[in-house]
Amino acid sequence: MTMLCNDPAKFTDDMLVGFLDANARYVVGVPGGVVRAHKTRPGKVAVVIGGGSGHYPAFCGTVGPGFADGAVVGNIFTSPSAEEAASVARAAHSDAGVLLTTGNYAGDVMNFGLAVDQLRSEGIDAHYFAVTDDVASAPRGEEAKRRGIAGDFTVFKCASAAAEEGLDLAGVVRVAEAANAATRTLGVAFDGCTLPGADHPLFTVPKAQMGVGLGIHGEPGVAEEPMPTAAELAATLVDGVLGDRPDAAERRIAVILNGLGRTKYEELFVLWGAVSRLLRERGYTIVEPEVGELVTSLDMAGCSLTVMWLDDELERYWTAPADTPAYRKGASAIAAPAGEVRSAQDLQTTSEAADLAEQADDDGRSGGRVVVRALTAMAAMLAEAEEELGRIDAVAGDGDHGRGMVKGSAAAQQAAGGAAEAGAGQGSVLAAAGKAWAAKAGGTSGVLWGALLTAFGSRLGDTGTPDLATVAAGLRDGYNALIELGGAAPGDKTMLDALLPFVEEMERRAAAGDSWIEAWRAAADVAADAARATADMRPKVGRARPLAERSVGTPDAGATSLAMCVRTVADCFTSVKQGEN
C-alpha cells in the first residue's frame, strides 16, 4: 500500500515539489503541471500529455526532448481541471499549435476538451486526442469506447517524435491517430492499490485470482481466472492482444511489457522470456521492446502487454531518441567502443576438467571408489530430504537450503565418479567433488561444503588407505578451512555447531585406537545430538530479529543436513565393510 505521505490532501503537490527538485535539468513547474526546462522551439508543435497522477513515469516523467513538451498533473487517479490543462498548454506552446492528449476517460475527455475550446478562444491552435488501446474495455467495432492504458506510451511517443521532426499540428494529430489505430493492450491485475492516506485498497482481486482486463483504476475487466504461471500468462496476453490485431497489420511490432508497480523487474523478465518467444513463433519481428514500469498504478500488482504494429513511419518515430527524467533512448554521449560485438558463443568458457590422472596407488584408487559410494549415498539421501530441509530452513531462512544441498551433492557425486573412473585416488576424488559442489550449489553452504571436502581430500592424499588419525586430521583441516572462510563461529547456529563435535569425537576415538568405522558411527551420533541441540540457539548473523525469535525451537538446517550426511556415510561404510566380509 501507499505508505509515505504527509497530508494526503497535498500528496500530489508534495510529489511535484520533489519530482521537480530531482529533475530540474529537464522540467520546470507551471500552474497545473510541468513543462520542459527549455522552451519549445519556434515552429515546433507542442505536445501536452496528462491525466491523473499515480502512474509515474506517466506522465510527467516523460517530458523532455524527443517526448512531451508538457504534462498536466491531476490529483491521484483524478482528471486535472480544464483550467489546469489550458495553463500547461499555454506554457508549453511556442507558435505552431499544441496537441493535448490523454487516455480515454470521461473526466479527461471533458476537461481537456474544454481546455481546447478555451485555448482556441485565445487564438492558440489546439487539438485534443484520446488514446483507446485497452482491448478489454470494449469489443471490436467499438474501439472508440476503449480506455487508454499503457498504449498511451506508444501514442504519446510517436506523436512527440513527429512534432520533434517538424510536422505541423495536422500532421502530429494524424500520427497520433495512426499510432492509436495500430496499438492494442491487454492488462491483468493480481491485487489492488491503496491511495495515499487510505486504510483500505481502492479495489481488490480475490487471493490466487487474476483479473483479466481489469483497468488501472479498478475498472471492470473481462474475466477472473486462477493465478497462472508466467508461461500461461504469456499465452493469455499474446493471444488477447494478437486476437485484436488491426487489419492489414505489419509483421514488425513495437512491444511494451509494462509493470503496474508491485510486479517487479525480475518477474517481468521471466514473463518477457515467454512473451518474446511466442511473438517470434507467430512470425513477428520485435523492434526495441520496453520491459519495465512505464504506466503504473501506484503499488498495484499486475502487468500489461502492448503491441504497436509498425509501418515505416511509426517505426521511425518509435525508435527516435528521447531524453526525459524517466525514459531515455537513442545513442548516448558515451558510445560503445569500436570493439566487435561478441556472440554468446565466443564466451562459453571451457569448463576446466581438473587434471585427475594423478599419481595414485591401488589402495588410493579403491579409497576413491569408497568416496564415490559415500557421495552417491549422500546425494540420494539429500534428494529425499530436500523438502524437509527446506521446511526447517524456511523457519528462519529463505527455505532454499535443501535445494542447495541437493544441487551441490549431485554435482559432487558426478564429478567424483568421473575422477574415480579416471583412476584418481581418494584425495583427488574429494577435491573434484568439493570443486563441483561449490560451483553448482552456490550460496554459503555450497562454498563451505566445497572447502570442507577439498581440505579433507588434500590431507588423505591419493595413495594408501588412511588410518583413523589421518581421517580425523583431515576432518579437522576441513573445519579449520571453514573457520578461515569466516562468516560464523561455533554457537552461531550454523553447520559448525554439528561439525565441531563430530570432529572432536573422531579425534577422541582416534586417540583411543578405535576402528575408523566404529569411530565414524559414534561421531555421527554425537553430530546428530549436536544438530538437535541447535534448536535452543539463536542465530547471530544474517537474520531479521523477528526471524531470529521464530528460529528458537527449530534446529539449524545446515547443522541438520551435516548430521544427516555423516550418518549416511557411516551406514555406507558399514555396508561396504559388510560387502567386503
Next chain:
Amino acid sequence: MTMLCNDPAKFTDDMLVGFLDANARYVVGVPGGVVRAHKTRPGKVAVVIGGGSGHYPAFCGTVGPGFADGAVVGNIFTSPSAEEAASVARAAHSDAGVLLTTGNYAGDVMNFGLAVDQLRSEGIDAHYFAVTDDVASAPRGEEAKRRGIAGDFTVFKCASAAAEEGLDLAGVVRVAEAANAATRTLGVAFDGCTLPGADHPLFTVPKAQMGVGLGIHGEPGVAEEPMPTAAELAATLVDGVLGDRPDAAERRIAVILNGLGRTKYEELFVLWGAVSRLLRERGYTIVEPEVGELVTSLDMAGCSLTVMWLDDELERYWTAPADTPAYRKGASAIAAPAGEVRSAQDLQTTSEAADLAEQADDDGRSGGRVVVRALTAMAAMLAEAEEELGRIDAVAGDGDHGRGMVKGSAAAQQAAGGAAEAGAGQGSVLAAAGKAWAAKAGGTSGVLWGALLTAFGSRLGDTGTPDLATVAAGLRDGYNALIELGGAAPGDKTMLDALLPFVEEMERRAAAGDSWIEAWRAAADVAADAARATADMRPKVGRARPLAERSVGTPDAGATSLAMCVRTVADCFTSVKQGEN
C-alpha cells in the same frame, strides 16, 4: 509478493533469458552471468559486479559503457559460486586486470575471494573489494563489518568510471576504496518481500511499524518505530546518514533516495522534497541526485538514503556518462534546443479575471447577490458534509468526492463574490462561479458542476428577475450540458439520477404556475428521494466489479451531494424571502 514464475527453482535462469532478450543491445550471457555486448577494450580494467539476484537494476541492469563490464548473477538473495564469479570475470577481462566487487556479505566475500585466487592462478590480475555503506549494520570504528546496500551503486559507478577513464587496476581499486570510505546509507523497511514460489514472506515488519536499518534481506536493524510521516522519515534518514559523516567530509554530495520495490516513485518524490530541503538547510550542495529504484529487494516496502561526500575526483566519476539497460546518464544524442532555459517565474500564467463589468440592471445585480448567498450556504454545508460524502464515495469510489465538492464550492463562492462586488448580474456571477468550480475541483464532478452553473447562468442573464419558467429552463440547459459532456446517462448511478427528477419537478411546477421558491423546495424533496433511490442501482461505468457489487445499498455520492445542495439553496431562498418580509 512475487507472483509471476514458472518453476521457482529456475526463476533466475528464466529471468536472465528475458533480461538478455530485452537488452541484447547492451549485454550477452555467459556462464554465471552477463558481460557487455562489446568486448572490453585493450588496456581497460574490467569491473565485474555482482551478488545474489532480486535487486534489479542491481546488478546486471548496470552493465554497459561507463559502468560495469560484467555482472555475476546468483540465485535470488544467494551468492553466486566462486566458479560463476571466475567465469564472468574471464569473459569480461581484456588484458589490464579485473576488479570484482560486491556488497559485504559472507557468501559473496567467500566466493568472490576464491574466484580471485583462481583467476590469479590463471595469470589474470584480479582484485576483490566489498562495499560497506550500511551505517545500521555495525557501529563507527567497525566500518569494515558493515553490509553493502544501496551504496553499492555509488562505489560501483565511481570504480567503473575510473576504469573507463583508463586508470590501472591499482588506481581503480583506490577509487573504489575512496568511494566506499565516502559513502553512507541508512535504510528503512515497512514490509517484507516474498521469494518466487514461496507462500510466506521471507520476513515481516509489524503493521504500522518501520524497521530502521533493517537489511535488504531482512537482516537485523537498529530499531523498530511507529510508521512515520514522510517529513518525519526524511529527518530520520538525514540525521542517521549525516550523523555518521566521515571525517574531513566535503560540502558537495551525491545523493541516492532508493526505493526497495513496493515504495513507489510518487512516494519517493514526496520524501525527496523533504530530504533535499533538509540537506540544503545543513549547507550541502546536492550533485545530480538519483530518486528511484536502483538497488531493490523484490517487492519489499521501504527505502534508503545514500550520501557520498564528493571530492573533485569522485564528483568527476559520479557525473561521468553511462549507458546501460537500466541506468543512463550524460548528454544524450538528442540535445536540448539552444532555446534559453526558462525559470518558473516566466511561466506564472496571469489568472484571467473574466470581465465581469458587464451590462446588468439593479434586478440582475440583486439576483447576483442572491446567487452569492446560495453558493455561500452551499459551501458552508459541503464543508460540514465533506467526511460523510467521502465515506459514501469510498464504498465504490476513491473517497475524494467530498474533498472535490468542498474545493469546488469554496472556489465558486469566492469567484461569485468577486463578480457580484464588481456589479455583475446573476448570469455572470453564475458563470464566474462555474468556471472557478471546474478549475479548482478537478475530476469529473468539478467539470460537471462547472458546466451546470455556467449553462444555468447564461439562460438567466444579467438583467431582470427570472421567472420560474426561466429558472426551470436554465436548469434544463444545465442538465443538457452535462449530457453533452457525456460519460454517463440517467440510470448509471450518478448525479444525473438526482438532477433529472429535480429539473422535471421544476418544469411541472412552472407549468402549474407555482411560486419559484415553493417549486424549488418541492423539487428539492424530489431530488432527495431520487438520491436515496440510487442506493438500489449499480454503477454502469468506471468501477471494478467487486466495487460495483459493494456499492449496491449505498446511494451515489454525486447524487447525494446534489440533493443536499438544492436543499440548502431552498432553505437559503426561504430565509432570503423571510428577510425581505
